Amino acid sequence: MRLVLEKREAHSYKMTVLVPIISVGVSLLIGAFVLLFSHVNPLATYVYMFIGAFGSWSAFTETLVKAIPLMLTGLGVSVAFRLRFWNIGAEGQYVWGAIGTAWVMLYWNFIPNPMLLPVGLLIGMAAGAGWAGIPAVLKAVWKVDETLTTLMLNYVAILFAEFLYYGPWRDPEGYGFPGTKPFPEEAWLPRFSGRAHWGLLLAVVAAVILWFVLSRTKWGFEIQMIGKSPKAARCQGVNIKRNIILVIMLSGALSGLAGFAEVAAVSHRLQKGIATGYGYTAIIIAWMSQLNPIAALFVALLMAGLLVGGDQIQMMMGLPAAMGVVLQGLLLFPLLAGSIFTDYHLRIIRNKGGDA
Amino acid sequence: MELITTLLIVTLRAGTSLLYATIGEIYTERSGILNLGVEGMMMLGAVTAFSVVYATGNLILGLIMAMLVSGLMALVHAFLSITMRANQVVSGLSVTLFGTGLASYLGQRLGPESNGFSLSGMSAEKFTAITIPGLSEVPILSAFLNQDIITYLLYLIVPISWYFLYRTKHGLTLRAVGENPKTASAMGSNVSKIRYIYTLVGGMLVGLGGAHLTLAYTPGWAENITGGRGWIVIALVIFSGWNPSRAVFGAILFGGINAVQFRLQAAGTNIPASFLNMAPYLATVVVLAVMTILSRKKRGKFASPSALGSSFSIEDK
Numbered sequence: 001m002r003l004v005l006e007k008r009e010a011h012s013y014k015m016t017v018l019v020p021i022i023s024v025g026v027s028l029l030i031g032a033f034v035l036l037f038s039h040v041n042p043l044a045t046y047v048y049m050f051i052g053a054f055g056s057w058s059a060f061t062e063t064l065v066k067a068i069p070l071m072l073t074g075l076g077v078s079v080a081f082r083l084r085f086w087n088i089g090a091e092g093q094y095v096w097g098a099i100g101t102a103w104v105m106l107y108w109n110f111i112p113n114p115m116l117l118p119v120g121l122l123i124g125m126a127a128g129a130g131w132a133g134i135p136a137v138l139k140a141v142w143k144v145d146e147t148l149t150t151l152m153l154n155y156v157a158i159l160f161a162e163f164l165y166y167g168p169w170r171d172p173e174g175y176g177f178p179g180t181k182p183f184p185e186e187a188w189l190p191r192f193s194g195r196a197h198w199g200l201l202l203a204v205v206a207a208v209i210l211w212f213v214l215s216r217t218k219w220g221f222e223i224q225m226i227g228k229s230p231k232a233a234r235c236q237g238v239n240i241k242r243n244i245i246l247v248i249m250l251s252g253a254l255s256g257l258a259g260f261a262e263v264a265a266v267s268h269r270l271q272k273g274i275a276t277g278y279g280y281t282a283i284i285i286a287w288m289s290q291l292n293p294i295a296a297l298f299v300a301l302l303m304a305g306l307l308v309g310g311d312q313i314q315m316m317m318g319l320p321a322a323m324g325v326v327l328q329g330l331l332l333f334p335l336l337a338g339s340i341f342t343d344y345h346l347r348i349i350r351n352k353g354g355d356a
Numbered sequence: 357m358e359l360i361t362t363l364l365i366v367t368l369r370a371g372t373s374l375l376y377a378t379i380g381e382i383y384t385e386r387s388g389i390l391n392l393g394v395e396g397m398m399m400l401g402a403v404t405a406f407s408v409v410y411a412t413g414n415l416i417l418g419l420i421m422a423m424l425v426s427g428l429m430a431l432v433h434a435f436l437s438i439t440m441r442a443n444q445v446v447s448g449l450s451v452t453l454f455g456t457g458l459a460s461y462l463g464q465r466l467g468p469e470s471n472g473f474s475l476s477g478m479s480a481e482k483f484t485a486i487t488i489p490g491l492s493e494v495p496i497l498s499a500f501l502n503q504d505i506i507t508y509l510l511y512l513i514v515p516i517s518w519y520f521l522y523r524t525k526h527g528l529t530l531r532a533v534g535e536n537p538k539t540a541s542a543m544g545s546n547v548s549k550i551r552y553i554y555t556l557v558g559g560m561l562v563g564l565g566g567a568h569l570t571l572a573y574t575p576g577w578a579e580n581i582t583g584g585r586g587w588i589v590i591a592l593v594i595f596s597g598w599n600p601s602r603a604v605f606g607a608i609l610f611g612g613i614n615a616v617q618f619r620l621q622a623a624g625t626n627i628p629a630s631f632l633n634m635a636p637y638l639a640t641v642v643v644l645a646v647m648t649i650l651s652r653k654k655r656g657k658f659a660s661p662s663a664l665g666s667s668f669s670i671e672d673k
Contacts, residue, residue, distance in 0.1 A: 005669075034458065038465045086445050144648045147392060147445065148591050148640065155584055155637040163630035280453055287446055318472075320464035322457055329454030333432060336442035336450065 005344040012342050019338035020288050024302075027330035034326060045313055045323070052312025053305035061194035065266060067304035068196075069094065069258040069278045071203035074285030074296045074303075075210055076128075076254030081286050082214065083247050084227045089135060089150025091279025092157035093128040093252040097259025099161055100127030102270035105183035105263075106169065116187035121260050128256015129249040131157060136248035140241040158275045165270050179271030189265035199261030203297065206254060210293040223247055255279065277325070281307075284328055288335055303328055357495045363615045364499035369573055371611025372507045373398070373565035377589040378596065378603045379517050380561025384430070386521065386598055387554040388534040388663040391433050392448025394562050395586025396455020401426040401566025403459040403475070406577045407466045410480040415571060419506075422567035423560040429455055430559020434552045441667040452586065463577050475577040482575035483568075504572045506564070517600035530554060534661030537668040547668050562586075584637065591640045595647055597658035613639055 032042035073090040080087035101124035138144035171181040191197040214220035225233040289295035310324025401422040409418035436447040467475040483504040521527040532540040537547045596603035651658040
């Protein structure tokens with residue numbers, strides 16, 4: 001008797017939904033072993049994490065605060081992955097979004113204060129798009145491997161931001177605090193409850209527009225085709241180079257928008273700790289949502305819950321907050337292992353006296 | 357001359373972890389498996405080595421455990437990408453995300469209670485440089501002979517790896533599996549088994565590289581200790597043209613950037629530290645771009661294994 005994987009006639013939609021849900025369970029189970037190994041009660045930990053992230057409205061607003069940048073960077077990474085362009089540079093593009101916005105807010109004195117918000121949004125998006133444009137052009141024109149270039153540029157972006165808030169942009173009245181002056185108050189992105197802000201609306205609108213463009217327009221169809229079969233796309237007369245550059249800049253713009261929202265609504269300045277790894281979690285979000293923009297919103301909420309839950313167990317139980325990141329990382333393994341069942345199914349073959 | 361010698365000492369020391377991991381990844385990629393989990397495996401190797409040595413004081417046990425843990429992560433990648441035919445890019449990324457997260461968690465959990473369970477700032481046994489008597493006065497050469505035992509071991513591993521890959525039957529099989537798995541399979545090689553083996557071997561070497569960081573290069577554990585080295589390694593594999601002996605030059609180049617960076621920082625310059633710290637990352641982008649553009653003209657000599665990153669199954673005809 002042996003097990004054989006057989007190709008399914010069609011994509012299994014039941015599996016596309018089931019696999020991510022099972023993955024969450026498996027990741028919690030493996031995470032429990034990590035916790036046991038470090039002498040902690042897993043059940044208590046998970047309960048604290050859940051209550052800390054979703055247990056009350058005020059906890060939920062904190063989860064939203066983290067979910068907003070995750071939604072936007074998750075959307076950005078999803079678009080790029082549709083092209084099979086492995087953009088793991090969302091972190092850097094997000095940081096550039098924050099830098100661009102801060103530049104407008106702090107130094108564009110020639111426009112009236114209330115106008116700083118929309119202009120900051122545009123410049124933040126443009127900065128993210130421009131930063132993503134570098135690896136996009138390198139890939140489209142010279143086929144330079146994008147996983148490496150996008151990732152390396154993350155470090156460069158973070159170090160550049162560090163140079164700014166430790167150096168020329170540092171607040172002279174900040175008592176040595178590594179950060180810029182606060183932005184003018186009229187230019188803050190408003191909050192609706194606690195620290196949760198209207199960046200949420202931006203993320204939802206972006207997701208709906210993306211869903212529409214990707215699934216209902218010719219351009220979306222072209223993107224799909226380039227990702228699945230570049231040869232077929234070329235035969236159909238699709239301009240691949242131009243599309244790579246455009247789509248990746250769009251991807252960078254979405255991450256830039258996340259950076260904008262973070263500084264304009266949460267920190268109100270560019271400061272140390274702006275880069276917290278949202279851009280990497282975005283990769284998990286993209287894959288778990290199977291590149292579906294609407295699903296990405298919900299997955300981002302779950303990931304934010306793990307982060308906030310991680311912070312909670314640090315406060316309540318003295319455990320490292322990194323447990324949240326460990327659980328996020330664990331999600332991908334069962335997800336990847338399970339994805340085979342959307343296209344294949346297991347069949348048991350009974351040999352009768354034959355060799356296996 | 358003395359300056360060059362001291363710079364070279366630091367260069368080799370900084371390059372050691374890079375070269376171990378690069379050679380490991382060359383083995384893995386030669387078999388056709390792209391493992392982007394190097395950063396995560398290196399980080400886990402580093403934390404494992406340090407925590408084991410911290411707890412037991414046994415350096416050799418630290419190295420062995422680092423290789424085992426890192427190898428185990430490589431096996432996870434092998435299982436996902438070979439058996440489950442998952443996307444290798446995403447599988448490798450998940451190894452990195454999980455590995456860096458777990459290393460950070462363990463680093464804050466396996467330390468002594470007096471330090472809030474954190475390993476940061478703790479000290480333990482370490483590998484120190486061993487000089488060869490009589491030769492330590494010769495300029496340049498003495499830099500090569502003023503290293504720790506892990507680096508000395510590399511002087512053997514590099515030529516052996518080259519010989520293995522290009523002059524033995526097993527090496528030929530390995531390259532065949534990465535170039536054309538279908539033919540290799542028809543010739544009687546067990547493609548999946550070979551890929552499992554070399555992904556594991558690669559992971560273990562990466563673990564050694566990570567161990568060198570915490571036990572010799574900058575003894576002790578610090579959050580984010582690898583600082584992107586695992587990714588630079590992926591680039592070094594490309595620069596080397598998947599050839600272990602050419603990998604030496606890349607490791608020396610990037611070790612050298614580190615050495616010069618420290619030298620400048622210590623001497624005090626007008627260049628802000630942030631820009632100095634950018635150097636290795638910018639250099640990777642630039643060298644990668646230049647290499648890619650150049651290698652398109654000289655196809656063959658620097659080409660990647662043809663089947664790199666694609667899954668293989670006998671049932672797919």
